[in-house]
Amino acid sequence: MRNDRQASESLTASPQSPVSEPMEERDIARKTRRSLIASVLGAGAAVAAWQWIRTRPQEDDLVWPLRRVHEFNGKISQAVFRPSSRTRVYPFGSAPTNPRVNGRHGLRSAIDLSAWKLRIAGLAERDVIFTLEQIKQLPRADLTMQLCCIEGWSILVNWSGVRFIDLLKALPVGSSINPDALPPYVSMTTPDDEYYVGLDTPSALHPQTLLAYEIDNQPLTIDHGAPLRLVIPCKYGIKNIKRIGTIAFTHDRPRDYWADRGYDWYSGL
Ligand SMILES: Nc1nc2c(c(=O)[nH]1)N[C@H]1C(S)=C(S)[C@@H](COP(=O)(O)O)O[C@H]1N2
Ligand SMILES: [Mo]
Secondary structure, three states: OHHHHHHHHHHHOOOOOOOOHHHHHHHHHHHHHHHHHHHHHHHHHHHHHHHHHHOOOEEOOEEHHHHHHHHHHHHHHHHHOOOOOOOOOEOOOOOOOOOOOOOOOOOOOOOOHHHOOEEEEOOOOOOEEEOHHHHHHOOOEEEEEEEEOOOOOEEEEEEEEEEHHHHHHOOHHHHHOOHHHOOOEEEEEOOOOOOEEEEEHHHHOOOOOEEEEEEOOEEOOOOOOOOOEEEOOOEOHHHOOOOOOEEEEEOOOOOOOOOOOOOOOOOEO
16 A cells, blocks of 8 residues: 555656655645735734834834833943944055045034134133144044944045044143043034034043044045034944034033934944
């Protein structure tokens, strides 16, 4: 009996295919049906879940489940941030020249570059004022690094400027500046207040954080943030504010242009 079946099956089967092919085809058909049903149900569940998420009450302009995800991401980037860790740097000058421009918030108002001054608030009773000439007297730092935009692209840029920590050391009050005693946050804003970023002080004091006045050894163009912009390699591009007018140390977490529009406040890399 067993031999008969084997014989008839081997007659219908083509030489190369296994004897049990018809069985396998049935199996495949069943599995395909099952996976189709599963994916329809799965897609339905995903749509229902998304419907649920997007109709939740908002917190800071974002539905609360997504806000929790951002807070979780923020906690992770805070937990993994180490002042001693360094972003990868490249030989200075190795980036292609004329990097692309992205974002012009706060750059559209007229600016008299020769009259520009940087104002630093929140450290001493009186604000401290720097001219660009004074900033250029400070130790120069050259840095070729990758600017990463949250839109998903990144570019290498040859930056030059002064380390933010070196500028703080040059403050009149700053000869005795103790990074641990500074207020926990820093706010940076364009002169017209249209664009503004909030930073945690440890990231701002990171030795790779620059106040840059040059790209490719040339003064910044208006579109790249003349006369002075932030280069903060431990954060996404959105935090690298162009055309800084005021830097203020604060005890409360400062507002941030893209965080106000739903992005993660820390936006660490
Ligand atoms: N003032 C100001 N700074 C800004 C922006 C902006 O719109 N306004 N855009 C940010 C974003 S999203 C990115 S990716 C970088 C781009 O810098 P770049 O134009 O010099 O390449 O600038 C950041 N700094
Ligand atoms: Mo960006």
